[in-house]
Amino acid sequence: MSKSLTLTPTETVACCSPLVASPLTEETAERIAPLLKAIADPVRLRLLSLVAAHDGGEACVCDLNDAFELSQPTISHHLKVLHEAGLLDRSKRGVWVYYRVHQEALSDLAALIGGGR
Amino acid sequence: MSKSLTLTPTETVACCSPLVASPLTEETAERIAPLLKAIADPVRLRLLSLVAAHDGGEACVCDLNDAFELSQPTISHHLKVLHEAGLLDRSKRGVWVYYRVHQEALSDLAALIGGGR
Numbered sequence: 001m002s003k004s005l006t007l008t009p010t011e012t013v014a015c016c017s018p019l020v021a022s023p024l025t026e027e028t029a030e031r032i033a034p035l036l037k038a039i040a041d042p043v044r045l046r047l048l049s050l051v052a053a054h055d056g057g058e059a060c061v062c063d064l065n066d067a068f069e070l071s072q073p074t075i076s077h078h079l080k081v082l083h084e085a086g087l088l089d090r091s092k093r094g095v096w097v098y099y100r101v102h103q104e105a106l107s108d109l110a111a112l113i114g115g116g117r
Numbered sequence: 118m119s120k121s122l123t124l125t126p127t128e129t130v131a132c133c134s135p136l137v138a139s140p141l142t143e144e145t146a147e148r149i150a151p152l153l154k155a156i157a158d159p160v161r162l163r164l165l166s167l168v169a170a171h172d173g174g175e176a177c178v179c180d181l182n183d184a185f186e187l188s189q190p191t192i193s194h195h196l197k198v199l200h201e202a203g204l205l206d207r208s209k210r211g212v213w214v215y216y217r218v219h220q221e222a223l224s225d226l227a228a229l230i231g232g233g234r
Contacts, residue, residue, distance in 0.1 A: 019165055019169070019223070023167050023184075024166040029159035029166075030159045033159045039153055040150055040154040040157040041150055042149075043146075045136065045149060045153075046141050046146045048137070049136045049137065049140045052136065052138075053139060101137055107231040110228070110230040110232070111227070113223055113226055114223050114225075114226060114227020
């Protein structure tokens with residue numbers, strides 16, 4: 001149990017059975033909810049989708065600005081939320097931070113939600 | 118386009134490509150976000166899971182009370198949110214409303230999130 005306290009939300013998702021296969025514990029549910037909250041936002045859903053579709057599967061905020069009527073700091077904030085949730089990886093090159101979808105985390109989350117059939 | 122205005126969130130999810138396969142439109146993202154918001158809550162995640170695990174895959178609020186330190190009206194409210202999002206089906210028998218997981222909606226949502234590999 002003390003070990004599970006160190007798990008990130010994405011690690012928790014990777015560990016647990018599908019939602020409908022066996023009852024989630026309170027602790028697991030508390031850990032997974034923030035991951036879902038991170039994507040339960042139209043701007044962040046589109047950001048994930050746009051990053052994945054961009055050349056080479058990665059993009060910086062400079063590539064994403066034009067798709068939104070939002071300021072660059074606002075978009076950077078949403079990217080940061082997705083990164084902190086473990087759904088976007090990032091690397092710095094020159095003055096820009098490049099983001100890439102953490103496909104494994106998305107796949108694990110999908111298996112958790114829909115793995116019951 | 119006018120047709121898509123009549124789609125429910127679950128119908129929208131069933132229609133669209135995986136998140137990472139092609140960029141989501143603003144309209145689609147706006148429709149999907151409420152579905153994710155509905156499950157981005159620890160109590161509602163556990164309710165989905167408990168309903169699915171219950172005898173015959175269905176449960177009424179009377180079966181779910183004991184798992185939570187919440188009042189029955191609060192649990193009923195969360196069940197209603199999940200029903201309105203299209204994630205729980207319901208039927209009335211006698212004085213109780215019985216809920217059942219709408220597995221197709223969860224599977225479609227999972228395909229949307231993790232269908233990129």
